[in-house]
Amino acid sequence: MRLTDSHCHLTDGAFGDDPRAAIDRARAAGVVRIVSVASDLDDAVAALRLARTHDGVWCTAGVHPHAVSTNGASALVAPDALREACADPRCIAIGETGLDYYYDNAPRDAQRRSFLRHAEVAAETGLPLVVHSRDAAEDTAAAIRECDGAATGVLHCFTGPPALMETALDVGWLVSFTGTVTFRWFEADLVRAVPAGSYMIETDSPYLAPVPRRGRRNEPAFALHVAKAVARIRGEPVAQVAAETWDTASRFFGLPAAARRTEVACPQGAPA
Template structure:
């Protein structure tokens, strides 16, 4: 299994990071992608990925930090992405829930990351919260300027945005939110996402899945989310884990081959 989105550099993990990684391995998590929120902290993420062989990383500015890094450049992102363990750009996007940055600035920073993804060929990790219409419009506009690969991470948005993302060739990643009792609409969206476009993540340390809801999340807990999603897709959890890890391999193509790579062909509801 692969945790396609976590934040192992966050201070919540500092006191026991080795134990967190070991628990993930014991739970069957073969790889973790720790996602950047600030380009300024790239050195910390690089050091973390170099410390653990099964941890990889991205480079980018989260929309909540867009005002802190308004002048991040395509050239800077491209240069930092050359590290052999950097496998993606972002997370970047639009967040109208907190509106931490002026919307025009957030849009500009987001489009800079799209340009970097396009130039490098690395996938863009997209954050979108309460911004469905503008996100859909931006993605359509930018895809018309030149194709790029991307994932809508921690998807909690509308079925309409999911449809737009799928039509544009994007992948969709689900977090522990899909396990919550009040997330029936989100589970309906997940049922409709083709298996070969689906990823699973923790977004740790946030959004721990049931039965750990309310606690600090960690990569080992991705197994709980995977079980719920596997049931939605009518698969056993091993087949679901194999399929979604193969999806990660396709999207994050800079990742090195997994040991014993070669997931079996299965039907894709």
Template sequence: MYIDSHCHLNFPDLQAQLPDVLERMRAAGVGHALVVSVNLRDWPGLMALVERYPFLRASVGVHPDNDTEDDDGAEPTLDDLVSRAAHPKVVAIGETGLDYYRLSEPLEWQRERFRTHIRAAHATGLPLIIHTRAAAEDTLRLMREEKAPGGVMHCFTESWEVAQAAMELGFYISLSGIVTFKNAAQIQDVARKMPLDRLLIETDSPYLAPVPYRGKLNDPSRVIHVAEKIAELRGVPVSAIEEASAENYWRLFAKAAVPA
């Protein structure tokens, strides 16, 4: 069974065609998906979605690139996250992290938001889903300072050295459709070198559709193309990637294996 370890099935583009999306998942052999939270405003709708389907699980968190106005003018508190994480279908904290891509200088509230999420992971015992963009050094520094309890570096786009540092802190590395792109030499290097027991695969749908669908709407069925590219890069059968990534998912997100 393939598992999409990071998608946004609650986003409008996928919600508009949800029956077809779920059928494509089934036909492709994608038997489970983690629907990842990016704000608290939309969290009730996300939970209504995952509660309808036994093969879906959720996270709770606020994306680092969402400013406070996007989230009703208030920063997420530790209690906001911990109380929602008690839901039986919530298996992770995030996505969280740091994103400096559009910033002229780092924002302190973004760092504090990241710290709050790490503390929520400590309080709940749930793994973190970390987003980092143009901020690897600070992301790793805060992970060390707060003694981040483990999780996954989602949609990984950094160097092998950053991957090694994250794995030394107990984190998994999740690769997305970007690994199929022609200009993705750095990520492909990580895909070749990383130990299979730390690998997850994801779509980040509706974004980042893999080749041959690049530029089109993405959905969880296309996680198989991520697996196929990693298998090609490593010179192994795609079944090895399917099996290892699924085993790693259940190990990391242990709560997901509990019927809910």
């Protein structure tokens, strides 16, 4: 069994200067592909360096809605800078971008313009979008519609509402689930409702450690706990969830399904 952690932040200080040990533990747990997602353009450079030097690691380029400048339009990420940041073949998506009206760290209008700018570059480059949406379902749905099929994307760390999932799936976007699927408040019907082929597994580490690791630093190896929880909710074998989400991630990110350079044998004692 092999898994893809489709969203984590290996460049986060929580992993120290060298996340190699976390990558090794992930590999030992069968999590043989990791997408390290950038929070801003400096972070994109760091993530690319990591992806270039570690087999099985890829990266993204983009500016998190928390990091969108409060100085207005002129300070938004320049499309050229974004294009440059995503030019390397190890960079396989644009983001994370999106809307966060819970923290409102940047003016909403600036967040929206940043999101649409990311979508433009995604449409141009053919790379998919990685989207964060919190307390912003209506405007996220509007932005997805505005992409009008020109760009595709994933609503990462998806926790609802169901109507937003419907909007996303209608236009061929995906959702992805984190360790929140193991939390008591999580709306399990979302996991039951999503068709195979329309969702991925992620950790969003170092944040959101799943039960039974809750309260500790999260890491890509724990994608296995997320997969197990999703399998339990869907009433499917975890091997089926692993195989289906592997194929979905391959298609979404344009990764070779065979993952020649990253394939490892199923570790001894790994749950089937």
